[in-house]
Amino acid sequence: MNPSKESSTPLQDWTEEKSPMGHPAPPPYQDAPYPEMPPPGPGYPPQQGFPPQYGGPAYGHQPYPMVHQYPAQPGTVTVQPTVFVSAGPLANPVNDYLGYSIFTLLFCCLPLGVAALIYSISAREANHVGDQVTAERSSRMARTLNHVALGLGIGGLILTLVFVKVLLSA
Numbered sequence: 001m002n003p004s005k006e007s008s009t010p011l012q013d014w015t016e017e018k019s020p021m022g023h024p025a026p027p028p029y030q031d032a033p034y035p036e037m038p039p040p041g042p043g044y045p046p047q048q049g050f051p052p053q054y055g056g057p058a059y060g061h062q063p064y065p066m067v068h069q070y071p072a073q074p075g076t077v078t079v080q081p082t083v084f085v086s087a088g089p090l091a092n093p094v095n096d097y098l099g100y101s102i103f104t105l106l107f108c109c110l111p112l113g114v115a116a117l118i119y120s121i122s123a124r125e126a127n128h129v130g131d132q133v134t135a136e137r138s139s140r141m142a143r144t145l146n147h148v149a150l151g152l153g154i155g156g157l158i159l160t161l162v163f164v165k166v167l168l169s170a
Contacts, residue, residue, distance in 0.1 A: 087130030094135040096123040097142045104146050108153025116145035 101120040105113025119142035126135035 090127050090130055090132060090135065093127040094123060094132070094139045095143075096120045096127065096135075096139055097146055098124060100146045101142055104149035104153065109149035109156075112145050112149035112152065116142045116149060119145065 097116070098120045101113060101116040103113075105117055119138045123135050123138035123142055126132075126138060
């Protein structure tokens with residue numbers, strides 16, 4: 001690299017033209033690529049078969065027989081109103097164990113109580129949306145977490161009482 005030259009100056013063999021990179025030039029633009037076809041007008045002309053493709057008929061193509069005539073289309077367009085379908089709340093909602101979750105959160109085991117509360121809220125939302133499967137799954141998980149948290153809370157209370165009794169009697 002030569003520090004005396006500026007980096008913005010072009011190379012010596014640089015030209016403003018694009019390099020063809022070994023490719024031939026594209027063909028010139030033609031206004032009417034298929035002279036046998038009529039020029040486009042206000043509508044499509046009635047056709048008896050397929051138009052020639054790429055300068056000649058395609059292999060295996062035959063004209064489409066015009067057996068049925070379709071009735072004329074009306075000039076107006078009728079738009080149907082959009083209908084939104086949403087599920088409503090469940091008729092028989094699943095128990096969400098929200099009160100049980102709050103009790104275990106405050107008095108038994110805080111981490112399991114928080115997890116049980118999250119699943120209880122999820123079960124409640126699924127009941128309101130109408131998702132029976134999610135509501136049952138979240139309710140079952142909230143109940144299980146609440147039972148485990150209650151068991152840990154009762155076990156911790158018993159161990160604390162035994163420890164205090166042993167400590168005071170010694």
